[in-house]
Amino acid sequence: MDYIAYAVPFFLLGLLVELAYGIIKNKNTYRLNDAIGNLFMGTLRTSNKLIIIGMAGYVFYTVETHYALWRWDATSPMTWIFAFIVYDFFYYWFHRISHERQLFWASHVAHHQSEDYNLSTALRQTGTGALASWVFYIPMFLIGVPSYVFISVASINLVYQFWVHSEHIPKLGWYENYFVTASNHRVHHAQNEQYIDKNYGGVFIIWDRMFGTHKVEDDNEACIYGIRGTLNTFNPIWANLHIYVKILKEMWFSRDWKEKLYAPFARTSWTPTSLPIPAPKDEFNPAEFKKYNPVVNNRVKGYALFQYLFITYVFLVFIQSDYLNYLQLWVTISMMTFTMYCTSIWLDGKEGSRMEMVRLSLCLMLGAYAYLEISLALIALSVLVYSIVNILVLLFINRPQAMPEAQET
Ligand SMILES: [Zn+2]
Ligand SMILES: [Zn+2]
Structure with missing residues (x-):
């Protein structure tokens, strides 16, 4: 079980x-x-x-x-x-x-x-x-x-x-x-x-x-969390794919066939020696480490939280039940993923309005289609109400400024 x-x-x-x-x-x-x-x-x-x-x-x-x-x-x-x-x-x-x-x-x-x-x-x-x-x-x-x-x-x-x-x-x-x-x-x-x-x-x-891999936490050295070679985005798609892309690049650009074949199975600290331009090392200096924390205003934070709550609602009510067939599951999960991506643009402190309009137009079309053509009334109404509320909320959000400098909160 x-x-x-x-x-x-x-x-x-x-x-x-x-x-x-x-x-x-x-x-x-x-x-x-x-x-x-x-x-x-x-x-x-x-x-x-x-x-x-x-x-x-x-x-x-x-x-x-x-x-x-x-x-x-x-x-x-x-x-x-x-x-x-x-x-x-x-x-x-x-x-x-x-x-x-x-x-x-x-x-x-x-x-x-x-x-x-x-x-x-x-x-x-x-x-x-x-x-x-x-x-x-x-x-x-x-x-x-x-x-x-x-x-x-x-x-x-x-x-x-x-x-x-x-x-x-x-x-x-x-x-x-x-x-x-x-x-x-x-x-x-x-x-x-x-x-x-x-x-x-x-x-x-x-x-x-x-x-031989055991280490006791040292009371005199605080843990610095995260990965070497910081991600620098909240984009969940890139978070899932960036190392695969790194491996593919190493396979593509290295000039030695042995290195091309070895790249997926190499140790994580390895880089090919036959690259035309040597890869930069992921240097780590604890004294200079700053968390990735772009500055966004509270309205944007509230907007991101609203997206999370709606995604959770869709997940609990529609994804985890037998409400949708396989194809509908695919469409819904794809839209959820796209929503996460659009939200990450805001959280990264970038201009997200244009992509939001594309997403919300798609939501409206899918909501209307679900209501008129395939009689999925509950999800159709949920998506339509959400999209309209979302468009109204968007109108009141100030465009956030891209501020890459990190801050502690
Ligand atoms: Zn863990
Ligand atoms: Zn682990």
């Missing part, structure tokens, strides 16, 4: 509690732009799973049915405990390779771009994970873990990882030695020299201690 859908309301409640706690304690760890970027990425990933028909299910089914070496009894508690521990072992290796090799980093990087660290960071998930991550779990089916147990322990593992994304939780004594905690996962998200590429475990930190 997949427990993630059941956990979502608790995730959102957790976010609000953490936000309130931070404000009361005068140590708020949220910025609206970064948090909305994270939540967009989470929504995108959960929606994509519904329309991408992956290879994973077919391969898992084939291995489980024809090649399993023996079968574990799904009703035995021992099977569950065994599967839970073994899953985390494979997760450790999948996660480690996701950091160390370019092709897998291209997908996993999405989880690490946030420069804040809070519970919304936990929901920032890759939209391209379905392409390859499942390969790492084939051995579980080979050793006979039932698919029902596999799906359950995988989702429990992910749900566990939610609470560790917080700056408010201190070190937890002996527990730090055996389990993944907020403190040792903060290290995992940090780009400081001594912290980078450490603490890959999902639930157990023992794998890191066994395989």
